[in-house]
Amino acid sequence: MRRAGCLLAALAAVLLAGAGGWLAGGWWITSSVEEDSSFIVPNGATLAQVAKRLAADDLVGSASTFLLRARLLGSGDPVKAGEFAIPAGSSSAFILDTLQHGEVIRRFVTVPEGMPSVLVHERLMAEPLLTGAVAVPPEGSILPQSYDFERGEPRAAVLARMQDAMRRTLAELWAKRAKNIAVSTPQQAVVLASVVEKETGVPAERRMVAGLYYNRLRTGMRLQADPTIIYPITRGKPLGRRIRQSEIAAVNGYNTYSMAGLPTGPITNPGRASIEAVLNPADTKALYMVADGKGGHVFAATLEEHNANVARWFALRRQRGEID
Incomplete structure (x- = not known):
């Protein structure tokens, strides 16, 4: 009897050790992941639901x-919602730890400075990993920068973050504005910043261009900004040709050649730097500017100076063979 009891105890110990080895080996050592993969945990998913999805994706055996x-x-x-990277050879223990404590895969959509809303809309709608549809957002309502998103996230949620970023940034910068600027509301600041954004691609010039436009606004001069002619024609997309005389003379809420003051609304989504420039413009007497042939502008306080600068610009263009 005693010997039989010892044998049974020994057998039980062997079985227990085998079961423990099966549990541990299948958990920490064995892997069903043959290649790098990604796995999505839906919002509110339970561990049991996740286990079924892992098995369906052949990331675990059972x-x-x-x-x-x-x-x-x-x-x-608990497991976290989101998309996770599962490397080849991952054990079940590693997979669970990743789903509980790992970093969710983030992807990005970028809105460059000066991208009009119609193109922002196209970019959002072209992103295949986002879901749902959105309308073209109001011009000037989006802060240009990169925004992260998760696979399957609604486009409306990403757009809301873009617009919230603009509201927060505008409130922050408006509170720091210089005294006696020529705009009286944050929306006017966005309108003028959108013109500054489109008028110069040289960051160092933004405050100077803003100061020039303030001088024109204060003296009643027209802004005469070419991008304001183009906006009502293309809604911010490239014109692809020279501006026609009929378009320069067109009367609408945007064309600053045919009207004094600011356009009726923004002509693009200005970046933070252009908003900062408008709210803290350069102290200048400049009223005129013309291209300098190097990507920037030459500024002048008098029409006489400006005409000389224009003559030099046309001479340079003739030298380059751009005009006769």
Whole structure:
């Protein structure tokens, strides 16, 4: 009897050790992941639901076995919603830890400075990993920068973050504005910043261009900004040709050649730097500017100076063979 009892105890110990080895080996060592993969945990998914999805994607051998091992050997922390990277050779233990404590894969959509809303809309709609549809947002309502998103996130949610970023940035910068500037509301600041954004691609010039336009606004001169002619024609897209005389003379709410004051609304989405320039413009007497042939502008306080600068610009263009 005693000998039989010892044999039974020994057999039980062997079986227990074997079961423990099966549990541990299948949890920390064995892997069903043959190549790098990604895995999405839906919002509100339970561990049991995740186990079934892992098995369906061939990332674990059995949903029930994974769930048993997870409950006996894994952390009790909840799984997080999102998309996760699962490298080839990942053990079940590594997979669970990744889904509980790992970093969610983030992707980015970038809005460059000066991108009009119609192109922002096209960019959002062209992103295949976003869902749902959005309308073209109001011009000037989006802050240009890069925005991260998760696979399957609604486009409306990403757009809302873009617009919230503009509201917060505008409120921050408006509170720091210089005294006696020629705009009286944050919206007017966005309108003028959109013109500054389109008028110069040289960051160092933005405050100077803003100062020049303030001088024109204060004296009643027309801004005469070419991009304000183009906007009502293309809604901010490139014109692709020279501006026609009929378009220069066109009367509408945007054309600053045919009207004094600011356009009726923004002509693009200005970046933070252009908004800062408008709210803290350069102290200048300049009223005129013309291209300098190097990507920037030459500024002048008098019409006489400006005409000389224009003559030099046309001479340079003739030298380059751009005009007769």
